[in-house]
Amino acid sequence: MTGSLNEFIRKAGAAFWQSATPEVLRKGTIAGIGPGGWDKHALANAQGQAPADGALLKTKTVYRVYTENLNSRAVTEIIGRYFEGATITKAIGLDSRTQGASESAIVIEIITSKPDQLQRIAFMAQDIRTHNAQISVLVSRATVDTFEVTENV
Numbered sequence: 149m150t151g152s153l154n155e156f157i158r159k160a161g162a163a164f165w166q167s168a169t170p171e172v173l174r175k176g177t178i179a180g181i182g183p184g185g186w187d188k189h190a191l192a193n194a195q196g197q198a199p200a201d202g203a204l205l206k207t208k209t210v211y212r213v214y215t216e217n218l219n220s221r222a223v224t225e226i227i228g229r230y231f232e233g234a235t236i237t238k239a240i241g242l243d244s245r246t247q248g249a250s251e252s253a254i255v256i257e258i259i260t261s262k263p264d265q266l267q268r269i270a271f272m273a274q275d276i277r278t279h280n281a282q283i284s285v286l287v288s289r290a291t292v293d294t295f296e297v298t299e300n301v
Contacts (some may be wrong), residue, residue: 215250
């Protein structure tokens, strides 16, 4: 399937909203499946496609930085020096070196389509490690397929 996701959602959504029940129109969504109206065949095709320009799915790289939950304001400022956006998730860290003791942790997630971001991630992780006086900060990287559901459909 080619074409923008916005075009895809606009067409699928228009057909759905024309046949929506009054309850769905009032709530704006169907519990468990959202607003519905998805073109099941197009979604099935998108699941197996190789991402390309104009495709529903876009291949991106997700970096995750695992660190202790310290100095959140400073960590947020450090992230902002390197990236325009990120997601920070609170977590609990367990480490066998501390005999099962847990610590408050965060996972910083950055998703990018730019292939050359590893150096920026490494510098950011080093700044966080240094600022929080940590022994280490773990960084992971994975390739993922993404698509955005936006308001502008």
